[in-house]
Amino acid sequence: GETSDSFAIEESLKELAQLADTAGLMVVGSTYQKLASPNPRTYIGSGKVAEIKSAIRAFEVETVIFDDELSPGQLRNLEKAFGGDVRVCDRTALILDIFNQRAATHEAALQVALAQMEYQLPRLTKMWTHLERQAGGKVKGMGEKQIEVDKRILRTQIGVLKKELESVRKHRKQYRNRRFSVPVPVVSLVGYTNAGKSTLLNQLTGANVLSEDRLFATLDPTTRRVQMKNGSEFLLTDTVGFIQKLPTTLVAAFRATLEEISESSLLVHVVDISHPLAEQQIDAVEKVLAELDVSEIPKLMVWNKVDKVTDPEKIKLEAERREDIVCISALTGEGLLEFCTAVQEKLKDSMVPVEAFVP
Ligand code: GDP
Structure with a gap:
């Protein structure tokens, strides 16, 4: 570049x-x-x-x-x-x-297949034009015909996939609506890959989510129940991680996996504050969130990996100066109680009091 x-x-x-x-x-x-x-x-x-x-x-x-x-x-x-x-x-x-290796659910597999076909579609054209040029224009008509046939096949497949994806999503939505009839608020974790989302989920819930130094450890949304000592609880759900340089052809597939956050009660933005590009990553996540129609949902930011930064006190002071930021280390457990308390406070603010429904 x-x-x-x-x-x-x-x-x-x-x-x-x-x-x-x-x-x-x-x-x-x-x-x-x-x-x-x-x-x-x-x-x-x-x-x-x-x-x-x-x-x-x-x-x-x-x-x-x-x-x-x-x-x-x-x-x-x-x-x-x-x-x-x-x-x-x-x-x-x-x-x-x-994506292929990691697609664990039917929905993720469909999304990956769709992204692959959309990746192939423009390349198909270029491939045939190249062959035509190689043949010195002798196969011109044939090449064009073949492009049309291949494109039509691919577009039909893309259409079929999109319909199937739609139906899979509808079922997930029904499932989610059922889940919502239980008065447990849903908290979604968003942020870059490797920010520490699944480590946080593990630490809080003891759930057996993959947590390793690998990108896309959590391609499919995973939800776990967090129960606090004071009796209150919430559902914590992990989302597919952001990538610094996400190819444009994969944006739609990526966003589709993020769509479910629009139904949560709180968004927790997990940041790897030890990352040299942490500020840029924060901006990028916020930009996508702003485009996702989730402006009504309250947000909480988490600065993770404070154990890894050179000057943790400076970071903590900066977090205090700004609003709605909790400093944690998902690895050592530092700040996790403060995090849960902050989540509860946020949920309290955002929920309509039960008394409001009493006639
Ligand atoms: P995810 O992609 O956002 O789910 O990130 P992971 O939870 O898989 O974490 C990515 C890497 O960062 C793993 O190697 C974790 O062990 C490491 N990690 C997560 N949280 C912390 C933390 O608080 N401190 C340190 N030093 N490393 C962490």
Whole structure:
């Protein structure tokens, strides 16, 4: 990226390495290059191609992942340059791989399949146009016809998937409405992947949610009941995590998984305050929340991983200065009681008193 500074690039590559790790790959190294604009044939320059090629030999590399979307042509040229066995993919394909691995429910699987088809649709066209060009225009009519056929098939499949997704969602909604007849408020955890949402959920509920240093440990919404010593309780639900550089093709699938938060009584925004880009991440989450029609729902912010920051006192003072922020460490348990108390206070504020219904 020519406009980003080195720091942002390195952060993005760090996230990409975490994603690769999540996909089950072992990362041996990363590199980047500043160009005025990406090379149309190979994305990177020829010198960089040679450099990566020697690294491939030295480390017996099987996969090379690019942090941006590659055109089908760039992908082919890079694979050719690196040698037959090396797989070249881009960030989107990597995330789709992870979605595939992690999709545990029918709904998530449908969402992933949909995202994959939508990823394929434009590439289909480019692939055929490329073949046409290779054939020197001789197959022009045929190629166009084939694109139309393939596109129609894909669009039909997309339509079928969307209908199925709709019906699955309706059933989940019915289930949720039933759940709402029990007067237990629902609290949703939102925030970036790796912010510590599932660790927090585990600490509070003893629920057996995946919690590991992996992105997307919680692709599917998971709900647990939190019971407090004073008798009050709430349902805590985890949501799919944000990604710094979410490819545009995956935005719809990502948002769909976030939709359910519109029915919660409270949104808890979990932040990894030890992250160098914490402020930017906060802004990004708030921007998406603002677009999700959840402005009426009260919010509470949690600054997690205070055990990891260099100056915890400074962070705590800053949290006090702003409003509605609780500092915690989901790992050590610091601040968890304060967190629960803050949740209760927020829920009290937002709920209509029972007396109001007495005639
Ligand atoms: P999620 O993707 O938001 O659900 O994040 P996880 O709960 O999976 O946490 C991601 C990583 O951060 C894991 O390696 C956790 O052990 C670690 N982590 C979570 N909370 C804390 C914390 O308070 N302090 C520290 N040092 N690490 C934490």
